Amino acid sequence: MQCEFFLPERIIFGEGVSLQAGDCVKDLKGNKAFIVTDKVVAGLDAFKDIQKSLNKENVDYYIYAEVDPNPSDIQVEKGAKLYKKEGADVLVAIGGGSAIDSAKAIGILVNNGGSIRDYNGADLFKNQIPPLITIPTTAGTGSEVTMWSVITNTQDNYKMAPGGWKLLPKIALVDPVMMASMPPGMTAGTGLDALSHAVEAYCVPWPMPQTDALAISAIKYIVKYLGRAVADGSNKEAREGMAMGSLEAGMAFSSTGCGGIHALGHQLSSQCGIPHGTAMGIMMPPLMDYNIIAVMDRMVDIAVAMGEQVEGLSKREAATKAPLAVSQLAKSIGIKTKLSEHGVDPEVIPGLAKWAFKDGDLPGNPRVLDLEEIKMLYQRTF
Ligand SMILES: NC(=O)c1ccc[n+]([C@@H]2O[C@H](COP(=O)([O-])OP(=O)(O)OC[C@H]3O[C@@H](n4cnc5c(N)ncnc54)[C@H](O)[C@@H]3O)[C@@H](O)[C@H]2O)c1
Ligand SMILES: [Fe+2]
Structure with a gap:
């Protein structure tokens, strides 16, 4: 290695x-x-x-x-x-x-x-x-x-x-x-960005022990504190927990880079004006689900770090819990996870896909994506 x-x-x-x-x-x-x-x-x-x-x-x-x-x-x-x-x-x-x-x-x-x-x-x-x-x-x-x-x-x-x-x-x-001055919507969106960094750092094709440890710890912090920080922005413990989770996620993905969630999400900001963190909240569930066959064990680790019960489940069932947990978390903190809810017209998909295919983060996705698959993943967000 x-x-x-x-x-x-x-x-x-x-x-x-x-x-x-x-x-x-x-x-x-x-x-x-x-x-x-x-x-x-x-x-x-x-x-x-x-x-x-x-x-x-x-x-x-x-x-x-x-x-x-x-x-x-x-x-x-x-x-x-x-x-x-x-x-x-x-x-x-x-x-x-x-x-x-x-x-x-x-x-x-x-x-x-x-x-x-x-x-x-x-x-x-x-x-x-x-x-x-x-x-x-x-x-x-x-x-x-x-x-x-x-x-x-x-x-x-x-x-x-x-x-x-x-x-x-x-x-x-x-x-x-x-x-502490961030309003709830901004706390929610930026917190999902941090979660996406930890998830992507943990699933890249070139993981390393240091970044793995940081990514899993970051996921635990974010899952424990994001809801509480959104619910009450003056909660010091929650703000501190989110600051630590975001920091650890940054320390992880700085060295690994990100993957398809960012490659596809970036285009939602530059072409549809959707804030970065919200874009990550939209793209995380479909990309994580799509990537399961490439990184099944790692997706199970993410589900466990998110507090999901996986005992008695097959590995695939346990892995599927990770994107579901992310989707539930995003919805619970008020993030609209469908592109249709943001007034985006499906006609923009070919343009989004063209730039996502060239995005520098795409090689960090654990499952190789071609142009048609990228379009299909955008389609799933409507
Ligand atoms: N360099 C990296 O590694 C990296 C990683 C992920 C994302 N990004 C980029 O970062 C940018 C997004 O950054 P962001 O999500 O931190 O938001 P931001 O810096 O774009 O700020 C968003 C809004 O929040 C306001 N704001 C910031 N802090 C506030 C606070 N404490 N209280 C009230 N308002 C506050 C800002 O004034 C701004 O209007 C995007 O361009 C994204 O692509 C960079
Ligand atoms: Fe990001």
Whole structure:
């Protein structure tokens, strides 16, 4: 077996750790931090608390708050120009996956030049990004610890994934306090994204012991805490459990990549405007069901981690419980799992399938998919 496992240099977890941002900038010998965020996050009290702590530490910074959900190549290129103009030397990403991915992509351009469209794939740029501190405000993408950045190519309207170890953050400050302001719908969607990372990391054709352990632990955290975090966003234990589950899922899939759930789900965001996590909630049950023949034992492990009773069942029956449990969980937290419920016309299926077939995550699916099978899987979501 050959494998390679990637993590940031430091991961600091727990209530209030985001206030260590100033110390971290100093540890990284930064003179000016370039804070990448979005307008909603920049207005949160928790964000203002970080600002106050930076001011107290006399850390100079510039706030770039122009990140949009499903961030675009255009916005990233603008950020890179501003980073240089401001003379910044450390990146601080505060936000969900969109802000963290934008900061990573800005880092690629700052140290490599060109357009972000030149770097769609793993290890396609030469120079490491500037030191990056990540502070996630959603419990979903795991981007705070991953070596991937997902950016929308506005020329062809699909999601690119520049990546590689040179994109790894230096320090992740994972603070559940930052996530407490998420409304229930966002908590639900982003939580399903985290679950999809753990499921895909556990089912790739190239598993490794480290990522297996993280993925199963992540599934247990998410199943235990997602419903509770949606039901009561002020429940600190649930927010902490989701922050840990999402972090572990990110630590797992950063090294393994994802599979068909992401390959098919990405197109629902770029072409139908469906949020990333909801798209994962739609694609998880059909893909997991389809993949059972390839990874039956692993699907049984997932069912067990989700708390399903499998005693006395055949392996196939037990494996089938995993996609069913995901579907029930998604519905119970209010996610619409049918594309028809999102007003999508089945006529878009050939266009979705064309881009899913080219998506960089598709090779990570344990069962090989051709174009017709992809169309059939989209069809199952209506
Ligand atoms: N880099 C990776 O490894 C990776 C993995 C999975 C997904 N992604 C990408 O991440 C993006 C999705 O990120 P996301 O799901 O974290 O959402 P997001 O960053 O797109 O944010 C969604 C919305 O939630 C708001 N928001 C964020 N935190 C909040 C909080 N605490 N309280 C209130 N509102 C808040 C934001 O302002 C925004 O309007 C997609 O582009 C997806 O493709 C990246
Ligand atoms: Fe994801």
